[in-house]
Amino acid sequence: MKHAIAAPGLSRPATLVAILATALVTAVLSSACSPESGSRATSADSVEGITEGPGTRGGQWQYLGGDSAHTRYSPAAQIDASNFEELEEAWIWDGASFAAQSGRSTPSYINGKLYTVAGPRRYVVALDPATGELLWSYREPNTARWEYSMRQDYGKGVAYAEVDGRGVIYIVSPAFFLTALDAETGQPLEGFGKPVPVEGFPRTGVVDLLADLGHEYDAYEGLPLEKGYITASSPPIVVNGVIVVGNSAEQGYNQSRIENIPGDILGYDARTGKFLWKFNVLPQPGEFGHDTWENDAWRWTGDISSWAPLSADQDRGIVYVPTNGATMDFYGGFRPGDNLFSTSLIALDARTGERTWHYQLVHHDIWNYDTPTAPVLMDLQIGGETVPAVAQATKQSFVYAFNRVTGEPLWPIEERAVPKSLVPGEKLSETQPFPTRPAPYEMQGLTHDDLVDFTPELRQAAIDNLEEYQIGPLFHPPLHRDNDLGFKAAYWCAGDSGGSNIDGPSAADPESGILYVTSKKGCTSRIIAPGAERDAILEAPTGTTISDYAVLRADGVRGPDDLPLFKPPYSRITAIDMNTGEHLWWIPVGETPAQVLSHPDLEGMDIPDTGTGRLAPMTLTKTLLMYASEASDGTPHLFAVDKRTGESIGKVEVSGQTRYGTMTYVHDGRQYVVLQTGPTLTAVALPE
C-alpha cells in the first residue's frame, strides 16, 4: 500500500522534462529570432505583475494560434517522421453536455490544463490534458443579445494572462461581454469589471463591452437592431497587460439595410477590466481616413468588424487587427469611397490604441473579401537583414506581407486597374492593390482555361454551365439580376469561400521563415436584387433604411456530371518561403475523392491527386507539418508531410472529421495532437 500524497505539480518527473524542454527550445529559438523569444519577457515585465505566458515553449500552447504570432507552430518533437504512424487515440472529449457542434475552437494548453470554449453558449471549459476529463465549466447567463447572436458557436478559443501570479482566462461572449476567470477554478476574477445589472451574472469578473462603444444600449437586450448589432467570434488577445477586444457583426450577406455600428476595437486593463481606449475602425471627422467615406455614410453605417483572431508582437506592444468589409456585402452604392479601415490590416499600439500603421487590402470591398484568418508574424532574412514581418493570407489568394513595425510592404504592392460595376449606383475603386510577391497561391479570376478538361466533353459541358454567368479577372464585380447583358449574375473568383478561409488558418515555421497556406478553389455567384426583396424575407433586419440593392440569395454553378467545375487541385497546401517570397512547393489536401476516382467519365484515365476540395487544418512542429483531411474513401485521417519538400511521411486514421484547427502540446512528457472534430475533441498521441 503506497502512502504518498502527490505533491502539487512537483512530484511528477514530467515537470523536470518540461523545464528541460523549455531550456532546449529557448536555446533553439534564440538563434532563430522568433517573435516569442528574446526580450519578450522584459517588455512584459514593464507592466508589473502581468505576463502573457509562454506561447508554445515547453510544450505549451497558450494562444489559439499557439503563440501570439499565430504561427500554430510548436517546438514539440516527440512525434516525428519515425513514429508518426504509431499515433493512436489518447482520449475524446464529447462536448454534448454543452451542446457543442461546430468544433470552431482551438484549445489552449497552459500550465497543465486545457482550456477551450464550447457550444452556442460559449461555455468556457477546462479539461484534463491526460484524460480529456472536464475540470470546470463557466456559463454566461442568458440575455436577449446572446439569443440574437449569429456567431454563438464560433468562439475559436480563449485568451490568457498571468495577473499577480494567478492564471486568468479571458473570453468575449456572443452577447459581447468580456469575462475573466481564474484559470485554476473557473471562478469569475475578483476585482475585475463591473457588476452587470442582469439576473444571474456574477458580482465580479465581467465587463459589458457595449458600455464602451458609445451607443445607447440595454444591458439585457443590447443595441436596438435599428442601430446595429455587435457580437464576437474570437477571443481577445492580451498584450503587455492590455486586453485587446475585436468583434463580429452580423454576416454582411444577411443584410438588407444600410445602418449599422462600426466594430471599434477596445482596450482593457487585464487586472481590473478598466476601459483604456477605443480605436475607431470607421474614422470620425478629423481622423485619418475620414475622407474615404462619402455620402455621410460614416454617420450611420458600420461593420468593419475584426472577427478573425488577432495577433500581437509582445516585444513591440503592437496588435494586428484584420478587418471585415463595411455594411453590407455585395453592394456599397450608399457608401462611396474606399471605406477605411474596412478589409484592412491595422497595427495598433496596445498601450494607447493608436494606429501605428494600416494597409487596406481591398478598397470599397463588395466581394465579401473579409480578412478571414489571423495575421502571422515572422522574423525573416531579407537582403541580409532581419525583417520583422506580418503576413496576411486572404480569400483573394494573396499573401500581403509587410514590415510589421513600419507597415512597409516587403515587396511592392501595386495599384492596378480593375473592372467597374454595372450595378446602378455602385461606384467601385478604379484600382486595387496587387502584391507582386509572393505569387497568388490559388486561382484568381476565371477563364475557360481554368475549367475541368479531363475530357473535351467535360470541358464543353463546363463552358455550357457557365453560359448564363458573367466571368472575368480578380475583382470581377457582382452583377444585378436585371442587367442589360442578359446574364443571370456575375461569377467571381476567388469567391467568398475560395482562397483561405476561417477553417484553414495558415501555419508558419519561425525557424525557417516558411509560411504554409491552405486554400481551395471556390467562385461565387449571388443574385443581386432590389434591397426591398431581401428585406421582406428577413425576420429581424438590422438598420432602418433599405439598401437600393442587396443579395437576394446565393447561387452557384455546378460542375459537369457531379465533377468539380475546375481543374484540380481542388484544395491545396502551399509552402511559401517568406524570406524570398518564393513558392517552395504545393500539395493537394488529402486524397482524390472516390467520386472522382471512380467516375465513369474518367475510367482508365490517370487522374492526379486532386485534393478533397476542403481546407487543411494544420499544426506545425519542430519536425512535421501535420494536417487533417480525408482519404479517398472519405475516412478522416491525420497526414504528416516533410516541411521542406511536402513529401508525404504518413497518415493515420482518426475518429472524426476535423473542423477549423488542430493543436499540439506536451503534458507530463507526452505529446498530444488535438483535432477539433465537430462536437468532440479528439486527442491522439504515441502509445504509452
Next chain:
Amino acid sequence: MKYRSVATTRCSHGLAVVFVAVMILTGAVSLAASPGTENGEWHYLGGDSAHTRYSPADQIDASNFGDLEEAWVWDGASFNAQSGRSTPSYINGKLYTVAGPRRHVVAIDPASGETLWSYREPNTARWEYSMRQDYGKGVAYAEIDGRGVIYIISPAFFLTALDAETGRPLEGFGKPVPIDGFPKTGVVDLLADLGHEYDPYDGISLEKGYITSSSPPIVVNGVIVVGNSAEQGYNQSRVENIPGDILGYDAKTGEFLWKFKVLPGPGEVGHETWENDAWKWTGDISSWAPLSADQERGLVYIPTNGATLDFYGGFRPGDNLFSTSLIALDVKTGKRAWHFQLVHHDIWNYDTPTAPVLLDVNVDGKQVPIVVQVTKQSFAYTFNRETGEPVWPIEERPVPASKIPGERLSETQPFPTRPAPYDNQGLTHDDLIDFTPGLRQAAIEIVSDYAIGPLFNPPLHRDNDEGLKGSLWCPGDIGGVNIDGPPVADPASGILYVTSRKHCSTRVMAPGAERDARIDKPTGTTIADYAVLTGFGVRGPDDLNLFKPPYSRITAIDMNTGEHLWYIPVGETPEIVLNHPQLKDMDIPNTGTGTAAPMVITKNLLMYAADASDGTPHLYAVDKSSGRQLGKVEVPDESSYGMMTYVHDGRQYVILQTGSKLTTMALPE
C-alpha cells in the same frame, strides 16, 4: 379520475403541517430544512425527505397524458455519464444532479436542459479505487443564511458543500484538504472522523478496509447526516473491513458533530451479537441506499447492508447488529432512537436496497406515523417511526441451517405478518413456468441441480455431500425490490407502490483462497474460509423465464390496513415470449418485462417507465386506485433507476433517467 374526498383533505392537511413546521424551524435557526415537493419543487432525491417520490403537481393528468412530448434531452457525455443512477432535484428554479464516475455536480436549466455550472472534485487514489463512482443517486440541499447550498458525498468519501447559485465551494465550510487542486473551502474529509489511520490522497489502506459512497447525505434540522458504501460484499474474499459508521456534520460550517457506530463496541447495545471478536476487525454494514428523515421529529432513518462478506459469515458468528437493519437516529445527537434488524446474520446479500418511506396512516382508527422498508426479500417491514414498534406483528420463525462448514446461521428470522409479501419467496416446483407440461418438466430438471427451499434457504458450498451444484435461493440478490426500483407512496391515501421482480440466486461457494487469487486488489488481510467464486442465476428453458409470470410487477399496498389493493405487470410481455414457438396460439397474459419500474407519483397519476412488447421504451400512466392503465407514450430511451417531476414557470415536466442522458417530457406549450 376518482378521488376519495377524505384522502384529498388529509393530503392538504398533512402538507400544511409539514410546511408550518418548516417555517418554525426557519425562524429559529436561520437554517431551513427543505420543503420537499410543494409548489412543483423536488428537493430530495426521493422528492421529499419522507422519500415518497410523490409530487402534488397536477398539470399532467389522465386527459392529457397521451400528449406528452420530449421537452429536452440533457446529454451527460461531457461528464462521462453512463449509469443514469441519479435523480435530479428541482429547487428554486434550477435542477441539480450528479453525473459520471467523477460524480460531477451539475446544475441544469429546467426549461431548456442547458448546463448552468459544474463542479468536479480533484483526483485522488481513493477515488480511483472506488467501485461506486457512477452511482451518486442525487444531491442534498439546505438553505444557510438565506443561501441555497448543495451537498454531495464523493466516491472518494469527501463531503462537499456548493453554493447552489454559482457552484462555488461554500465559504466557511470544512477544512482545507492537503491535496493539489482542492478548493480552499467547502470540503470535509470524512475519513478524518471515522477514527482510522488514513492518507488524504490514498485513503485507508486496503488491508484495513475501504469506504466510499453511493448516495447523497440528507440534511435534517441543520445536521448533515452522511451514510456510506463499502466495496460490494460479493467481491470480497477477506474478513477484515471497517464498519460504515454514520457521521453527522453542521450544515453551515461542516463541523463534525457525531458518529454513530453501526458495529457496536464493548458496552454498546448489540455488542453481544458479535462473537469470535469479529467486531474488532470486520465491517461493512454500510448504508449505501439513500436515507430518509422525519424533519419534525428530528429523526433520520438508515437502511444498512450486511456485514463483510456476502454469502459467508462463519468468522462472524452472531446476529451482527446493526447489519441489514433499519436504524432510527436522533439527528441532533446521533444517538439511536430505535432499530430493527431485518435479517439476522445476513449471508444472502439481503442488503436494504432503497430508502425507507415515511407515511402518516390511520390504523384501526388511530393516526400512526410509520416508516416502511421494502426489501429484496419481498417484505415491506412497517414500524411506528417514532417508537420502532412494528405496526403489525413481526414473528421470529425458524429457518433452515447452513451446511457450509463453519457457518452458523440464526435459527430464526423475522417474518412480518402483514403486509403479505409482494413477490415470490422461496421456490417450489409450483413456482416454475407451466405454460406447457414440457416446459414445466424442463424447468424442474434445470432446478434439480440445486438445493431449493423456502425463504432464507442458505447458500451451499461447491463440494457439498448432496452432489448439488449449489443452492438456488429466492428471492436472489436481484429479486424483490432493488436499487433501480425505489417504491413510491401517496401521502394522501397512504398507499405504497412497490415494484419488484422474480429472481433467484445461485453462487458457487468455494474456499476463499480460490476467489482471493482472482481479485486484483483484495481488501483485508485474512482470507475467509469460504467466499463466493462465481455467480449467479439459472436460465429458464428454451430462452423463457424460469418462473411463472408476472416476471416483474407493481403492487399497491394500502398501508392503513396492510392489504394489497392490486398489482399490475410492469410494461408488456416481451416479444421473445409473445412469439415463442412453444407458446403459439396460447393466450399468454401480460407477463411484465422482468425489469423493475422506475416510478413517480403525482396528484393524479402513477407514472412508470418500461418497455412495450417490441422493446420500445415507454412512459406509462396508471390509475392510482385501480391500477388500470390510462395511457402510454413512447420515449426516446430506456430509463434506469428513478424518475421525478417538477413544475417550472407553470409547466410540469417529468424527467426520465435515461442512462447517460436525462430525458424530459412535458405537455406541448
